Amino acid sequence: MEFLRPATWEEALAVKAQHPSAVPIAGGTDVMVDLNFDRHRPDALLDLNRIHELHTWQIADDDTVRLGASVPYSKIIDALPDRLPGLALGARTVGSPQIRNRGSVGGNLGGASPAGDAHPPLLASGATVEAASVRGTRLIPIDDFYLGVKRNALEPDELIRAIHIPSATGPQQFAKVGTRNAMVIAVCSFAVALHPRARDVRTGIGSAAPTPRRASEAEAFIRAELDDTGLWTSAGELPLSTAKRFGELVARAAAPIDDVRGSAAYRRHALAVMARRTLLWTWNDHRATGRAAA
C-alpha cells in the first residue's frame, strides 16, 4: 500500500489525478476503521493532513461560511455555533471527544453514510460542496451530492476542498435517536432550519433512507402554511396540528428499513416526533428572538 502525503492542495489534486483509486484520509475516523476491519484494501492512501488550508474556514461577504473539508467537529462546536447552529448541534452528538477532535465534515461527506450526523444539518442549511480536480472546481448543491448508500457525486479524480454553508438567519435544530447517550450511530436523525428572510423552512433526514434526504413535501406544506396564515409576519403561535402534520409528512418522506438498530416503523414514528418537536422549538425560538429584536 502506497502512502501519499502531498504538502499542498495543488499537489494533492495532481496526485489524485494520477491515482484516482487512492483513498483520501482526513481525520481517518472512518478510513482507519475500514482498514482495520479489512473492508477495503486500497492500493494507496492519500493523506490530506499536511494541507493546512483544509483545517481553516473563512466568512464570505454574503456571510457564507467556507468550511475547510478537514475542520474537525470540535472546532465547529467551539468556534461556529452561532453561525452554524444546526451543524454544531449535530457535531456535538458525534462519537466521543477523541472522534470529534479528528472527524470532519469533509470526511462525513466523503463516506456519505446515510447515518452521518453532518448531513441533515447541511441539507437543512442549503450547503454547497466545493469539489476540485486538476480539471477545475465544481460547486455541487448538497441536494445533488448524495447518490446512494455510501455513494456521492464526486468523480474519481475529485477531492472536497470546502463546504459552503450559509450562516444561519433563523433558528436551527438537530435531533437524533440512539440507544445510548454518546458513541452511538443514529437510529434516525432530523434537522430543520428556519430561513426567515427567504421565508423558507428546510429539512434533512438521516438514517432513514438509502441517502440523507430532504422532506420536500413537508417543507412545501409548512412554507404554504406559514405564508397562508401570515405567521411569518405575525410571529404568532404555530398550531400544534400544523406541527403534527409536518411531522407526518417528514415521516412519509423517509424510506427506512428494519435493521439491528430499529424497525422501519419505529424510524418513521420517531421521525414524526422529532420533526414536530424541532419545528416547534425553532418556531418558538424564532418568535422569541423576533419579539426581542422588535
Added chain:
Amino acid sequence: MSPQTTPWIGAAAARVDGPVKVTGTAIYTGDVALPELAHAVLVQSTIAKGRITDMDIAAAETAPGVLAVCTSDGSLGIGRVASYYSADNGPMGDGRTPLSDAVIHHHGQHIAMVVAQTLEEAVAGAERIRTRYRHQSPLVRIEDAIPQTPPGREDIVRGDLTTGLAVADVTVEAYYETPPQHMNPMEPCTTTAHWVGDRLTVYDSTQYVSGVRDALASAFGVPPANVRVLSGFVGGGFGSKGTVWPHVLLAAAAARLVDRPVRLALTRPQMFTSCGTRPATRQRIVLGAHRDGRLTAIGHDGTSATSPGENVVESTGGLTSILYACPNVTIRQRIVRLDMQAPTFQRAPGRAPGSFALESALDELAHELRMDPVELRLRNHADADPSSGRPWSGKHLRECYRVGAERFGWDPADRTPGTRREGDVLIGTGMASATHEMDPGPAAAYAELRVDGTAVIGVASHDIGTGTYTVLGQIAADVLGLPPERIIVRLGDTDLPEAPPSIGSQTVAYVGPAIRRACEAVRDDLLAAAVADPESPLYRREIGAIEFGPRTYVAELARIGEPSVSAVGHHHPDANSRYAVHSFGAHFAEVAVDALTGTVRVRRMVGAFDVGRVINPRTARSQLLGGMTFGLAQALMEATVIDPRRGHVVEPHLAGYHLPVNADIGTLDVLFVGEPDPHISDLGARGAGEIGVVGAAAAIANAVFHATGVRVRTLPITPDRVVAGSAVGG
C-alpha cells in the same frame, strides 16, 4: 469468632495496582516480551454448520515469514480435555478438541492456524487460506429448537404448584425473553506459550491459572508440575476467562510445533465466537398470592440455549428457590441445542436473566394487588432458606429495603403508572431484590516474613480488575501488624498455592481466609520458636500477649540469622454448612422515558447491599457500581444479534455491541448494610461483585412500567419496544 479489627480491615485503600495501570507500565499477557517470539493467528469458519470439504493452504505456507500452517486434521496431537459442564467437570469451556476434525459446529469455529515471525505476516498468511465447505442450515433461534431436560437435572419442586395457584386470590403469569450477551472484557483473551523441553510456561489472561495448567498438562501429556501458568494482570474477564478455551491449547501446540515462544491474541471480533457467551433465555413465571400479598405459588420455567455438545444451563430459576418464603414452588430448567459455541457463565450467571423475570413478575403482582412493591417483598421475606430450611449465615435484606428506600426517597403511595410527567418525559421509579449464592471452594496461600521488615503473600488467585492485590494485602496487614505498603502480594502464578478460579464473587470470601491462615501460621511459627528459645528476648512470653509487628519479627529473624521465614495456610470452607450462604441487596431506580420516542434514561440508582464484612469500601463500591452499570446495560442495551439464517454475529465489535458510556450513567449510589457474617468464615466477608447486576435490570424495567404503563418483557428495553408497547403514540 470475629477477628480483631486493625485499621487495615475496612480501610478505603486505593488500588495498589493503580499507578502501574494508569502509567501503562503494568505487564499484561500481550505485553510479555520473549526472545524469538512468534505469532499465531486463527482462521475461523464462515459457516455455522456443515463440513470443511477442502482447504487450500499452499499460498499460506509459502507466504513471507510463515513458520507453520495447521489445519483441522488433528495432526497437532492435542489430547482431549474434559469440559467444565461434563461429568468429569474439567477445566475447558468447550470439550471439543480444537483443529481435530472437519465438522463445523458453529460460525467462527477455529479451522486453521498460521504461525509466523510477526503478527502481520501471520495475518497475511491466514488471509491466503481458501476453504470450501459443505453447508447445512444452522439452527440458531431458540424458538426453532425443541426443549430438552438437561441430563442429570431434576425439577425443583416444593409443595404443589397447582394447589398453590388454586388457593390464590390473585395470579400473574408472564413470559420474559433475554438475548444472548458477550462478556467483552477490555483485554481480549491472549496467550503466550513457551516450551523448554517438556516444560511449558504460559502467560495467559485468565481467571483460572490452575485450570489452564491442568488443561495444558492433560492436553500435552505432561505432569501438571511441568506447566507453569502466569497471569499477573487481567483486563477483566466477566466469565470469558473463567474456563479454558481452545485458543489456549492452540497457542501451546503452536509453540511446540515451531519450537519457539508463540503469542496468540484473539481479535475483538473473534471474542464473539471463541470464549463463551451468555445464552438467550425464554422464561415463564406464574405467581399466586393472597390479597395480603403472601405468595401461595411460584412457577418458574426457564429455557436457555446451549451448543450441540455441551449441557450448559443458564440457571434462571436458581434464585427463585430461595428468595421468597412460598410453600408451593416448581422450577423447571430446559435447554435447547443450537449451532453455536458452548455458552458459559457470565456476570451473575442464571441470576442476571432470572432476576429480570422473577423481579419483574413480582412487580406485576404488586401492581395487580395495588401494593407497594417493597411491602410485597417484606411480606414474603424468607427468614430461613426456603429451599433447605437452613438458617442464613447472615441476612440483612430487610435493612437493604429500608435503607435503600430511605436514601432513594421511595414513595410507597405513588405507585400509579404514567402519572409523573415533565413535558414529554415520563418519570418512574422501580425496585427489585438482589441475591447471590456463594459457592465455597478451598484455597491455600503462602506468607513470608523478611528480615528487611517486609512481607510477601502469595496465592494462585487473580486480580481481574477487582482489587485483589489491594484487598488481600489489607487482610495480611491486619494479621501481620505492618502497613500494606510493606506487603508484596503475588497472584496469578501456578507456582503459588492453589486457589479456586476468580469467578462467582468468591475471591475475597474464600481466598481472604486462606491468607489469614498463612499469615497466622508464619507469625505463630516464628513466635512459638522464639518463646521456646532461651536466647530469644521473647523466651517464655505468652504468645497471645506479644504485640506482633515488623519490630518483633525483624529482631527475631536477625537474631536467628534467617533472611526470611514462610508458611502455607489453608482454608476449607464447609461444603455442608449448617447455614445457607448468600449475599443480599435491593435496587431502586428512577428513569426518565421520552413518552414519544421511547428512549429511556436512568437518572439515578440506589443499591443497598448486605455482603457481610466490607474489607475495603472503596474497591467493594467500585465492584457494585460496575455491577449496577452492567445491570443498566442488560436493561437497555446489551444484546448480541445473531443472523437468523447464517448464524453469525451481526456486529462483532464494540461499535455495535452497546455497553453504557459515561453519559448514560446518572447518579449511582451504593450503600453497605449489614455486618460481618459470623458463619461464612472468621473474616466474615461474602461475595460483593456480581450481586450488583442481579435485579438491577428488573428495577429499571419496573421503573419504565411505573413511568409509562408499558411492561417490556423482552430485553433490552429499546426505544422501539417502549413505543410498540405504548398506547400514547404520536
